[in-house]
Amino acid sequence: MGRRSTIYSLLMPVMNQHVPDLDKGKGMYFLFIKSEAKTPGGLVARPVLTSYYKSSHFRNRPFDPYTNYTSPNETILCPDSYQSMYSQMLCGLYQNKEVLRVGAVFASGFIRAIRFLEKHWSLLCKDIRNGTIDPLITDTSVRESVSKIIKPNPKLADFIEGECGRESWQGIITRLWPNTKYIDVIVTGTMSQYIPTLDYYSNGLPLVCTMYASSECYFGLNLKPMCKPSEVSYTLIPTMCYYEFLPVHRNNGGVTNSINSISVPKSLNEKEQQELIDLVDVKLGQEYELVVTTYAGKSVPVPSRDVLRVTGFKNKAPQFSFVCRKNVVLSIDSDKTDEVELQNAVKNALTHLVPFDATLVEYTSFADTTTIPGHYVLYWELRRLDKSTAQIPPSVFEDCCLTIEESLNSVYRQGRVSDKSIGPLEIKIVESGTFDKLMDYAISLGASINQYKTPRCVKFAPIVELLNSRVVDSCFSPKCPKWAPGHKQWHN
Numbered sequence: 001m002g003r004r005s006t007i008y009s010l011l012m013p014v015m016n017q018h019v020p021d022l023d024k025g026k027g028m029y030f031l032f033i034k035s036e037a038k039t040p041g042g043l044v045a046r047p048v049l050t051s052y053y054k055s056s057h058f059r060n061r062p063f064d065p066y067t068n069y070t071s072p073n074e075t076i077l078c079p080d081s082y083q084s085m086y087s088q089m090l091c092g093l094y095q096n097k098e099v100l101r102v103g104a105v106f107a108s109g110f111i112r113a114i115r116f117l118e119k120h121w122s123l124l125c126k127d128i129r130n131g132t133i134d135p136l137i138t139d140t141s142v143r144e145s146v147s148k149i150i151k152p153n154p155k156l157a158d159f160i161e162g163e164c165g166r167e168s169w170q171g172i173i174t175r176l177w178p179n180t181k182y183i184d185v186i187v188t189g190t191m192s193q194y195i196p197t198l199d200y201y202s203n204g205l206p207l208v209c210t211m212y213a214s215s216e217c218y219f220g221l222n223l224k225p226m227c228k229p230s231e232v233s234y235t236l237i238p239t240m241c242y243y244e245f246l247p248v249h250r251n252n253g254g255v256t257n258s259i260n261s262i263s264v265p266k267s268l269n270e271k272e273q274q275e276l277i278d279l280v281d282v283k284l285g286q287e288y289e290l291v292v293t294t295y296a297g298k299s300v301p302v303p304s305r306d307v308l309r310v311t312g313f314k315n316k317a318p319q320f321s322f323v324c325r326k327n328v329v330l331s332i333d334s335d336k337t338d339e340v341e342l343q344n345a346v347k348n349a350l351t352h353l354v355p356f357d358a359t360l361v362e363y364t365s366f367a368d369t370t371t372i373p374g375h376y377v378l379y380w381e382l383r384r385l386d387k388s389t390a391q392i393p394p395s396v397f398e399d400c401c402l403t404i405e406e407s408l409n410s411v412y413r414q415g416r417v418s419d420k421s422i423g424p425l426e427i428k429i430v431e432s433g434t435f436d437k438l439m440d441y442a443i444s445l446g447a448s449i450n451q452y453k454t455p456r457c458v459k460f461a462p463i464v465e466l467l468n469s470r471v472v473d474s475c476f477s478p479k480c481p482k483w484a485p486g487h488k489q490w491h492n
């Protein structure tokens, strides 16, 4: 916890070198806790940020004009995601002129907050007009802390209603919070898919990625926070853990390290162990998979499976850009679904098609972030073995959607059920021959016909367009999958 706090304490001194007067106002950050589970041994297991926000390091932090937030601690620590979001948004709107920077941990979280505002602005304005707190906010500590801030302000309520009631929401962030200098959210890695949406809502305010961290360990920070998202590099702080690096070799355009396997080994094998190099030995321009040995993990390396590229040095400390998270095919929020898991979920769903003599010819997937919240889309090409059997009713595809969701990991299901950060999964049925067209297209771009494999996830816009142009049917998951805090896999 001390090491984490150290990294946090370095963020504002770095920002302060690039953006003046950040001590003259507040930060509007949407921060949330998630529910906890117990390990079989009785220890509390929870996401790293939940443990940080609940710690005295965060709760009892001394006043610092550089980390003055619009959200009272009680609103962040409220376990009910609706009440937490509502109260944080209310306080942020009420103090709109004081806000100098806005943000959330990941871009997806910030966009979710804007979406929430789209749905609930009239209720929020009613509270601002009357100085009240909506009765749906039942948490007494939240009510108490918010009531200290909110007083009747009809003029502000009129202004917010005027802005939110306009047809276009382009630039809504700069309109409602006119003194905002930047948006502080992670938009590197899979989060880069949200950049166009953020640009739209903010009229292109700078997007600032301040740090690179994980549950296992916090790694480092961005010393040039005002650079473009595509140019972000993180300087690893050498004392956060013991860093080692597994060289990544690029074969046929794909990223592989020397052991090319889909199933992720829990720890490194002997050959990988021999290839590991130290932080002082990394080479400029080379890509590596990061392997860390944490203080808690003692001698057990924790492969985070992040691929990083060396972009330069700060004194002698190497700086890295984030290339990708290996094996992750789909991600909307903090969920990370790999190929094996997706394959398994699809396999489970196919049992619903057996009575209809239908088989899956090919499939791929797409993380659709044009909807808010974003959702997983699966493209399925089916073959009917016996054309005379009855049509497949829509409810069967709905069952398939739900079975896939039930089969995905607990972080995904928590996002669907509790955080509402992920929308219902969608299956789009494409006409027969679509995946051949996809292969033709890939080959026309130079893929080797021998080595062509249907990608299990697509991102490239022309390919998504091609798939969408051949959709004959589609359906969504009809309800949320099962998830309960007690069902959480504690090792997540």
Ligand code: AMP
Residues within 6 Å of the ligand: 048, 186, 187, 188, 189, 190, 209, 211, 212, 213, 214, 215, 216, 304, 306, 322, 325, 334
């Ligand atoms: P978790 O282990 O769920 O806390 O997530 C940690 C992972 O999130 C890292 O291993 C990265 O894959 C990703 N991540 C964290 N910070 C960043 C960042 N600044 N840019 C890109 N990806 C990040």
